[in-house]
Amino acid sequence: MRAKTAQDRQLLELIDPIAESLGLDVVRIRLMSGAKRQRLQIMAERPTDHDISVEQCAKLSRAVSEVFDASDPIPGEYLLEVSSPGIDRPLTRPVDFELFEGEEARLETDRMIEGRKRFKGVLAGFEDGNVLIDLDGEEDTALIPFDWVSDAKLVLTDALMKRGAAIRAARGEPEDDGLPQDASLGDAVEATTDTTTPSEDNA
Structure with a gap:
């Protein structure tokens, strides 16, 4: 789930070693189309505390x-966005389901x-390749194969907001009066890159 399409996976192979050299883990990448240009979104974090500056x-x-x-893997102009996973972060790796055990999440x-593709409940860990989740309205813990999960993210709850406030306090940042303007992004940096190669006639 860190990469969704074949092109995402190819880009991830290039990005992973770059991030590792900087002491970071890539949580997710997505190359998305736009009206004028494509947008490459990279979510990354430090493996030590799951944060990023x-x-x-x-x-x-x-x-x-x-x-x-140098390698020109994305033809034309594109917007590169690097950010933290945010408070209501995507869950893309087995370790995420262990790290956020006890938090509420949505899975697809x-x-x-059993007749559905969407699930909501409290994460109960990860075991033998399965996501464990206590689904709303059901007594038994459900086991969902990780390989079958196409999308998963935390639900923005009061508990998560308090957790985010604690992280901001640890970084010496002021508390918010309410919801952050974009809880899904957190810290972010954007850069526009034009990899269009001029034709020989214009060279």
Whole structure:
């Protein structure tokens, strides 16, 4: 789930070693189309505390831009966005379901499971390749194969907001009066990259 399409997976192979060299883990990447240009979104974090600073976002953005300028994996102009996973973060790796055990989450699968593809409940861990989740309105803990999960993210709750406030306090940042303007992004850095190669006639 860190990469959704074949092109995402190819880009992830380039981005992973860059992030690792900076002491970061890539949580998710998505190359999305737009009206004027494509947008490459990279979510990353430090593996030690699952956070990232604006400075680290900027370093990763510059490092990725340098490699992409040389290898040109995305034709044309695109917007590169590097950010933290945010408070209501996506869950893309087995470790995420263990780390956020006890938190509320929404899951979607790529196939029907007992007549449905969407699930909501409290995460109960990860075991033998399965996501464990206590579904709303059901007594038994459900086991959903991780390989069947197409999308998963935390639900923005009061508990998550308090957790986010604690992180901001630890970083010495002021508390918000209410919901953040964009809880899904957190720290973010954007850069526009034009990899269009001029034709020989214009060279």
